[in-house]
Amino acid sequence: MKIGNWFFLVLAFLAAACMVMTGVAVGFRSVLGIVLSIVGLIIVMGFGFVMKKKMSERNGS
Secondary structure, three states, X not given: OOHHHHHHHHHHHHHHHHHHHHHHHHHOOOHHHHXXXXXXXXXXXXXXXXXXHHHHHHHOO
16 A cells, blocks of 8 residues: 555544544533534545645646
C-alpha cells in the first residue's frame, strides 16, 4: 500500500471517530461535544478532499 493510501486511511478513521463522538455527545446531551465533533468532522473531511484534489492534479488525472 502506498504512503498516500495510508494517509487517507488514517483520515477516514479520524472522520469515522468524529461521527462516533457526535453520537456519544448526543447520548451525554453535551452541546459542546456535539459542536466540537461536527467541527472536527468538517475539518478532517475537508482536509481529505483538498489533499485528494491536490494529489490528482499532481498526477495529471
